[in-house]
Amino acid sequence: MLTFSFLTLFPELLAPFASEAILGKAAARGLIAVRLVNMRDFADNKHLKVDDTPYGGGAGMVIRPDVAERALASLPPADEVILFTPAGERFTQRTAEELSHKSHLAFLCGRYEGFDARVETLVTRELSLGDFVLMGGEAAAACVLEAVARLRPGVLGDEASHRHDSFSSGLLDYPEYTRPPEWRGHAVPEVLRSGHHGAIERWRREQALARTLARRPDLLPGAGLTPQDSAALLALGATPEDLAAWGAPPPPPAPRRNRSRGPKQGGE
Helix, strand or coil: CEEEEEEECCHHHHHHHHHCHHHHHHHHCCCEEEEEEEHHHHCCCCCCCCEECCCCCCCCCEECHHHHHHHHHCCCCCCEEEEEEEEEEECCHHHHHHHCCCCEEEEECCECCCECHHHHHHCCEEEECCCCCCCECHHHHHHHHHHHHCCCCCCCCCCCHHHHCCCCCCCCCCCCCCCCCEECCEECCHHHHCCCHHHHHHHHHHHHHHHHHHHCHHHHHHCCCCHHHHHHHHHCCCCHHHHHHHCCCCCCCCCCCCCCCCCCCCCC
16 A cells, blocks of 8 residues: 655645545555645644744745654655655656555645755655646645556556556557547547557557657657657658657668569560
């Protein structure tokens, strides 16, 4: 079982998210556990004050490091103590996969102007969701909780479903279709209704390559491209120089065409 511990000033923000739908069912089945720790419980004053004004002046309030330390000390040892910060490494699907193999993850969810910088001595990892600003770490924590928990065995109904998601294969996902077969002049691609599983798999791979090439070509160097992928990318408009830059293998050689012998000439 993987335990997620969230140290926060607003546990009520995370409680409903962690208790509903797939996450709630996973917790009820003992596949994951979510512990919400209110850092105000570790204040050392009667007003439960956990923050103070910044040294050197400035706007906002800063969460005290001793409060965070006492809150962390109330937990069993964690494999990772994670702080959300703009300076952290970018959270990706590979990060989620790595974290999904741990048994206990603790998250420090900041508010106001964040934590005192000395809190960094308590953490093992700093993460960032991207180049934008949130009002606190709880929204980021919810994203990481869902991204990591869904990778645990048994959490999703279909064990294979997450392996075809965007980024899991290094590529963006292929487009999905369902009924009706035609809607507002847009028809479901015929290959998906053909029942030819090999053709469907090839179509899906080509669609994933096309989407990634058009929208996120930066993903291609880490996508584990095959010679068949290289051939598909060339057909989609990539150049041999692009393939080399992505570390892609050369495409398979074109099949040799048998030369038919012409009719025998007279006298032969």
